[in-house]
């Protein structure tokens with residue numbers, strides 16, 4: 580067996596990574612500490628608030644899990660009463676919320692950070708402000724808002740949360756773009772900006788290119804003039820998928836199998852070898868990305884969809900001095916929590932791209948809340964190339 584450095588991908592397990600992320604995990608626990616049985620009324624805010632508040636702000640429904648397990652079995656639609664709106668609180672009505680792989684892993688109990696149970700599922704989505712407390716200064720009824728951080732529990736019709744747990748978003752962008760903005764496009768933008776100095780004409784290679792992250796990478800890279808090599812798993816509809824990704828701006832779309840073929844050298848006569856590789860899969864797929872990366876290049880791992888460890892060929896380290904890095908947008912947000920402007924600047928940049936028609940939402944299936952079991956199952960189906968989004 581060739582000597583190799585096997586890097587166990589622990590990010591989907593509660594292990595070293597969750598201990599490293601201890602500060603964030605504790606804050607998530609704090610967010611959810613009032614989520615003891617019965618169902619929490621408010622997902623946000625670190626100040627305890629009684630669910631038996633004298634004046635309720637009405638009711639709602641939420642997708643709740645009271646134990647970890649298969650999402651379509653443990654997630655239930657439950658009704659709840661909202662607490663009254665406190666001085667620094669905001670009452671929101673959810674408009675749309677996606678089902679992301681991390682949400683699924685949280686329900687399964689395999690994600691790096693987990694809420695106390697019972698918990699409302701979902702970490703991303705867009706809501707509209709309905710009512711604000713007297714000390715709220717940055718938001719008003721009608722504003723669109725998204726969660727500032729992971730752990731808000733967005734699979735619900737309504738919520739009362741603290742002002743500081745939300746960020747305002749302009750309401751002149753499409754609803755699905757707003758609902759899917761704060762995780763995948765932010766991840767794509769950071770990975771294209773923070774790991775290698777790239778210039779127009781440089782090449783980026785990525786696997787899971789049809790994922791939400793991958794589609795954002797394609798579009799942001801195209802806007803910056805980068806060549807992208809986009810790797811997807813083979814499928815009967817490969818040509819349609821390839822055409823769709825090329826319409827987004829993909830330079831090349833190839834299958835995992837083609838990536839291993841000698842004719843890749845032909846492709847590299849038309850563009851430089853990649854300075855940056857983005858890995859959302861792990862396993863053999865990640866190893867193949869590393870084989871094509873140029874001297875001194877970087878591979879950033881952000882996901883482990885295959886659930887296999889990343890194997891780094893020794894030659895890539897010794898002879899090419901590649902850097903093997905990781906990225907977690909939750910950690911980026913925690914690291915920049917003191918500088919709210921960093922996050923809002925990034926959202927402004929992405930919204931500008933959306934308005935210019937340079938960044939569109941991933942292909943989405945919009946699903947009514949009552950159809951949640953079908954949506955949860957569809958979110959775990961392979962080869963769908965579409966994001967399930969709950970609409971309220």
Ligand SMILES: NC(=O)c1ccc[n+]([C@@H]2O[C@H](COP(=O)([O-])OP(=O)(O)OC[C@H]3O[C@@H](n4cnc5c(N)ncnc54)[C@H](OP(=O)(O)O)[C@@H]3O)[C@@H](O)[C@H]2O)c1
Nearest residue numbers: 680766787790791792812881882884885906907908961962
């Ligand atoms: N680190 C971070 O900050 C961060 C941020 C956002 C997302 N993520 C992670 O990034 C990954 C993608 O998220 P997303 O929301 O973009 O996903 P998504 O839109 O739901 O797409 C899932 C992707 O994974 C691929 N896939 C599924 N199982 C696979 C397997 N066994 N082998 C290879 N590919 C497989 C799918 O390809 P097929 O079409 O071939 O099934 C599809 O491209 C997830 O692991 C997510 O947790 C991480």
